[in-house]
Amino acid sequence: MSRNPYESPEAARTYDEENAGRQDFDFYLELARELSPDGPGLSVLDIGAGTGALGVELAAAGHGVTGVDPALAMLDIARHRPGGEQVTWIHGYADAAPEGAADLAIMTGHVAQYFLTDDSWRELLAHVHRALRPGGRLAFESRNPGARAWERWIPEFTRGTYPHPAGGTFTSWIEMLDVQGDPAAGIIETHRGVTERAGTKSYSAPETLAFRPLATLETSLEQAGFDLERRFGDWSRGAVTAQSPEHILVSRRL
Ligand SMILES: C[S@@+](CC[C@H](N)C(=O)[O-])C[C@H]1O[C@@H](n2cnc3c(N)ncnc32)[C@H](O)[C@@H]1O
Numbered sequence: 001m002s003r004n005p006y007e008s009p010e011a012a013r014t015y016d017e018e019n020a021g022r023q024d025f026d027f028y029l030e031l032a033r034e035l036s037p038d039g040p041g042l043s044v045l046d047i048g049a050g051t052g053a054l055g056v057e058l059a060a061a062g063h064g065v066t067g068v069d070p071a072l073a074m075l076d077i078a079r080h081r082p083g084g085e086q087v088t089w090i091h092g093y094a095d096a097a098p099e100g101a102a103d104l105a106i107m108t109g110h111v112a113q114y115f116l117t118d119d120s121w122r123e124l125l126a127h128v129h130r131a132l133r134p135g136g137r138l139a140f141e142s143r144n145p146g147a148r149a150w151e152r153w154i155p156e157f158t159r160g161t162y163p164h165p166a167g168g169t170f171t172s173w174i175e176m177l178d179v180q181g182d183p184a185a186g187i188i189e190t191h192r193g194v195t196e197r198a199g200t201k202s203y204s205a206p207e208t209l210a211f212r213p214l215a216t217l218e219t220s221l222e223q224a225g226f227d228l229e230r231r232f233g234d235w236s237r238g239a240v241t242a243q244s245p246e247h248i249l250v251s252r253r254l
Pocket of ligand 1: 004006007047048049050051052054068069070071074092093094107108109110111114
């Protein structure tokens with residue numbers, strides 16, 4: 001397994017600035033509202049919770065949230081953010097989640113794409129199945145390979161300048177390193193982040209992501225004991241089309 005780039009304290013520290021203004025948070029907050037028609041209080045498991053921004057918002061909305069993440073640097077930001085004390089943080093992978101306790105498991109920020117092999121993806125789904133109560137939901141997104149997002153992960157399209165938490169600014173962009181496969185069967189790509197601050201350039205550890213076709217995701221969910229209830233192609237709940245950016249899937253644990 002390649003090194004997790006989010007284990008870098010600097011990557012964790014600048015993550016929220018680089019990922020500000022996210023539409024996916026509203027989607028997941030609204031989904032939690034819909035799944036608790038009698039008022040908040042869902043038990044939510046956030047797998048790959050990262051810096052915990054969404055977990056804290058879910059907790060502020062009245063849900064009980066457990067966030068798991070293997071990167072201590074990310075969890076350190078999560079624990080210390082305002083409201084972080086309202087969430088239970090677990091350093092680890094999905095197998096560390098309490099059994100049968102969750103009403104809703106989420107994987108946001110495309111965490112699903114970190115599972116590169118069929119075996120690791122199957123194993124993850126089995127852990128989520130164990131962590132959910134019968135009838136509980138799993139919601140996650142995975143980028144649609146048909147939209148070919150990796151083709152835009154080049155400096156020209158990704159360069160941005162952001163405020164640095166320690167003062168001043170930093171500029172960052174993405175460099176594509178490798179692309180294997182084809183959209184119909186699935187893509188495995190590797191890229192890295194480049195950051196420039198005060199004239200010094202640094203490189204993230206390479207990050208490898210899997211882009212699975214929708215049919216592969218659907219079959220794997222069914223085989224893992226989930227009933228796929230809803231699918232969306234974007235954060236405004238648009239339909240899945242050949243080129244819609246996302247496959248956003250909500251499944252019920254059987
Ligand atoms: C792009 S960040 C997303 C963080 C957060 N979910 C969000 O929406 O901002 C990916 C996160 O997935 C975590 N991660 C990587 N591999 C993982 C795995 N096998 N199981 C759980 N989390 C993982 C990383 O440590 C990192 O915090």
